[in-house]
Amino acid sequence: TQLLEQSPQFLSIQEGENLTVYCNSSSVFSSLQWYRQEPGEGPVLLVTVVTGGEVKKLKRLTFQFGDARKDSSLHITAAQPGDTGLYLCGFGGTYKYIFGTGTRLKVLA
Amino acid sequence: NAGVTQTPKFQVLKTGQSMTLQCAQDMNHNSMYWYRQDPGMGLRLIYYSASEGTTDKGEVPNGYNVSRLNKREFSLRLESAAPSQTSVYFCASIAGASTGELFFGEGSRLTVL
Numbered sequence: 001t002q003l004l005e006q007s008p009q010f011l012s013i014q015e016g017e018n019l020t021v022y023c024n025s026s027s028v029f030s031s032l033q034w035y036r037q038e039p040g041e042g043p044v045l046l047v048t049v050v051t052g053g054e055v056k057k058l059k060r061l062t063f064q065f066g067d068a069r070k071d072s073s074l075h076i077t078a079a080q081p082g083d084t085g086l087y088l089c090g091f092g093g094t095y096k097y098i099f100g101t102g103t104r105l106k107v108l109a
Numbered sequence: 110n111a112g113v114t115q116t117p118k119f120q121v122l123k124t125g126q127s128m129t130l131q132c133a134q135d136m137n138h139n140s141m142y143w144y145r146q147d148p149g150m151g152l153r154l155i156y157y158s159a160s161e162g163t164t165d166k167g168e169v170p171n172g173y174n175v176s177r178l179n180k181r182e183f184s185l186r187l188e189s190a191a192p193s194q195t196s197v198y199f200c201a202s203i204a205g206a207s208t209g210e211l212f213f214g215e216g217s218r219l220t221v222l
Contacts, residue, residue: 006151033210042113042199042213043152088151090211095140095159097203097211098168102151 004089004100012106016078021103023089024071032072034063035099037086043099046074079107111135115200115214122190122221130185130217132200140203141183142167142211143175145196152199158183190221 007022023032031050035043047056049065049072056063060083062075076083084107089100113134122128134141139160144152144167154167158177172194174186183202187194197218201211 035211040216042201042216043211044213045210048210086151092203092209092211096154096157096165096167097140097142097201098154099144099152104149 004091004098006087006089006100006103008103009101010104010106012108013079015080015107015109017107018075018077019079019105020073020075021087021105022071022073023100025091026070028069029065029072029091030069031091032065032069033090033092034072034074035088035090037088039085043086043088043090076105079105081107081109083107113200113202113212113214115198115217117217118215119218120220122187122219124191124221126190127186127188128190128219129187130198130200130219131182132184132214133182134200134202134212135181136202136204136212137180138202138204138212139180141177142201142203143173143183143185144199144201145169145194146199146216147196155185155198187219190219192221195219195221 034046037043052067052069054065060077087103116131142157143155156175158164161180197216200214
């Protein structure tokens with residue numbers, strides 16, 4: 001079973017600060033997804049990364065896939081209270097889709 | 110579009126009671142999933158169905174059974190509920206092989222007393 005570990009587990013920052021969260025595994029991913037989940041809702045897809053070394057940007061969010069495709073990071077620039085939520089990385093190999101342990105982010109106004 | 114619909118949204122059970130969580134998707138997706146999410150935690154895979162007629166165990170299958178009734182519906186059954194099964198349960202679906210986007214239901218909050 002492939003285990004996805006995310007760090008940090010919790011993060012509380014002030015509005016305007018930058019932050020990075022990480023997703024790591026000992027195995028190689030064919031692709032990896034990042035989701036955000038808000039309270040009382042299901043997760044929603046933010047991005048899919050496929051190629052080693054790939055960088056994708058979504059407004060103030062920057063996603064990077066490690067060269068060896070074993071790790072990924074999510075960087076948020078100038079965080080806003082609307083970024084508050086649970087950030088999950090996920091991977092689906094042969095249909096068995098699993099998620100990382102999650103990073104719970106709180107951005108204070 | 111409804112997307113993924115789960116019922117019930119809330120349920121309270123006593124230890125030892127049984128119940129079935131229902132899930133239906135109207136996106137013609139092949140694969141469906143059941144996850145549980147404990148307070149402050151990520152999602153853990155209970156069971157999944159790669160296609161109609163097949164089901165497989167996930168990370169935490171003990172105490173649960175599933176049925177892929179047809180392409181649209183995937184149910185999760187607790188035969189004898191235990192307090193450790195108190196959680197929020199999410200159903201999800203995906204169009205094809207697990208490299209794409211999962212679509213989630215709104216969740217079912219289950220409390221076992």
